Amino acid sequence: MNVTPQQVLDRLAGVLSPSGVALTAAGVLSEIAINGDKVFFSISVEAEEIKAWEEVRVNAQAAVRAIPGVSAVMVALTAERMPGSVAAGLPPRSEQGIPNVSTRRSPQHPASGSPMARQADIPGVAAVVAVASGKGGVGKSTTALNLALGLRDSGLRVGLLDADIYGPSIPRLTGIREKPQLTDDKKIVPIERFGLAIMSVGFLIEEESAVIWRGPMVTSAIRQMLRDVAWGRLDVLIVDMPPGTGDAQLTLAQNVPLKGAVIVSTPQDLSLIDARRGLAMFRKVSVPVLGIIENMSFFQCPHCGARSDIFGHGGARHEAERLGVPFLGEVPLHMSIRETSDSGHPVVESEPDGPHAAIYRVMAASIRDRLQDATPEVR
Numbered sequence: 001m002n003v004t005p006q007q008v009l010d011r012l013a014g015v016l017s018p019s020g021v022a023l024t025a026a027g028v029l030s031e032i033a034i035n036g037d038k039v040f041f042s043i044s045v046e047a048e049e050i051k052a053w054e055e056v057r058v059n060a061q062a063a064v065r066a067i068p069g070v071s072a073v074m075v076a077l078t079a080e081r082m083p084g085s086v087a088a089g090l091p092p093r094s095e096q097g098i099p100n101v102s103t104r105r106s107p108q109h110p111a112s113g114s115p116m117a118r119q120a121d122i123p124g125v126a127a128v129v130a131v132a133s134g135k136g137g138v139g140k141s142t143t144a145l146n147l148a149l150g151l152r153d154s155g156l157r158v159g160l161l162d163a164d165i166y167g168p169s170i171p172r173l174t175g176i177r178e179k180p181q182l183t184d185d186k187k188i189v190p191i192e193r194f195g196l197a198i199m200s201v202g203f204l205i206e207e208e209s210a211v212i213w214r215g216p217m218v219t220s221a222i223r224q225m226l227r228d229v230a231w232g233r234l235d236v237l238i239v240d241m242p243p244g245t246g247d248a249q250l251t252l253a254q255n256v257p258l259k260g261a262v263i264v265s266t267p268q269d270l271s272l273i274d275a276r277r278g279l280a281m282f283r284k285v286s287v288p289v290l291g292i293i294e295n296m297s298f299f300q301c302p303h304c305g306a307r308s309d310i311f312g313h314g315g316a317r318h319e320a321e322r323l324g325v326p327f328l329g330e331v332p333l334h335m336s337i338r339e340t341s342d343s344g345h346p347v348v349e350s351e352p353d354g355p356h357a358a359i360y361r362v363m364a365a366s367i368r369d370r371l372q373d374a375t376p377e378v379r
């Protein structure tokens with residue numbers, strides 16, 4: 001039997017908000033999204049109240065989980081509600097534009113001069129690095145995964161968080177089908193594959209339902225994935241960001257304790273314009289850009305190895321020079337990268353002695369060097 005939103009609301013009516021009002025009457029709930037036997041919704045409250053609401057979130061999750069036929073519940077607690085606003089139905093969104101950065105810094109992590117000191121660190125994780133792209137489809141996830149493997153090959157303990165909530169592709173690129181387990185204290189155990197600790201929202205939800213996530217839910221869910229996952233000790237955690245430079249990405253860049261960001265672009269002008277936006281976004285929130293990667297830089301014939309500069313290659317290198325950002329390297333558009341990627345056997349893992357693995361390793365080494373300068377724990 002299918003679960004209905006009304007059934008969920010009926011259960012939530014029995015959960016109390018911190019002021020003692022029923023959760024359903026508190027004006028904080030988003031719409032209830034149901035996908036098969038999985039339920040998602042968010043609770044939007046004012047930033048200063050967020051601590052008091054965490055227990056409510058946990059209670060709401062448990063109440064809905066107890067409905068027969070529900071297999072998974074994701075309740076995102078978001079601090080997106082403006083003071084004084086009455087959220088009657090949907091959580092208020094700042095979709096109208098990029099939020100004012102200076103007023104939205106987390107109060108518990110005031111800027112202390114160093115951009116690195118801005119965010120609370122994730123226990124056990126020495127450095128979090130975002131892999132971002134100004135637009136979709138440039139090969140960001142393929143790059144993130146192969147860079148993670150390149151960093152692993154340099155002896156680091158590496159994690160990968162697929163934060164691309166709009167289209168999580170890490171399950172496909174890694175071939176991971178299983179669902180993560182929970183520890184006794186309810187933390188999610190990342191899935192271990194290729195020697196990486198991997199977590200993706202795609203492990204929890206079906207790919208098609210990813211589009212229902214709104215900006216505030218995205219940020220909150222990712223924050224929870226960062227902190228509610230038992231990452232263990234990691235030298236580097238690579239975060240595969242949602243593509244684009246909109247509100248959700250900016251909020252993420254602000255709220256994830258990033259040591260740096262890597263921007264993936266293709267050589268086309270349009271992609272480069274978007275990459276520039278990405279750079280501006282990270283600069284705005286004082287996250288150092290560790291470098292730009294040009295993906296699908298040139299076409300390499302899988303048969304004869306001949307190279308063609310389909311998109312007029314080299315644009316990203318010039319752009320990086322012009323903008324004063326390191327250029328990390330170029331990855332060819334090659335059949336074996338696509339095939340290995342899409343079959344769940346990333347090229348650094350499946351063709352470790354091949355030319356593509358070498359390219360990713362060199363770029364990973366350069367990221368490692370730059371991180372070491374900023375983070376002595378990454379050795």
Ligand SMILES: Nc1ncnc2c1ncn2[C@@H]1O[C@H](COP(=O)(O)OP(=O)(O)OP(=O)(O)O)[C@@H](O)[C@H]1O
Pocket residue numbers: 133135136137138139140141142143164167169243295296331332333334335337338339341342
């Ligand atoms: N260098 C490359 N050579 C050939 N194919 C590639 C290369 N990089 C990525 N691809 C292929 O391009 C497609 C898109 O790649 P990927 O999913 O990594 O992109 P993305 O930027 O993360 O996409 P999205 O924005 O949708 O999340 C995949 O089929 C992937 O295998």
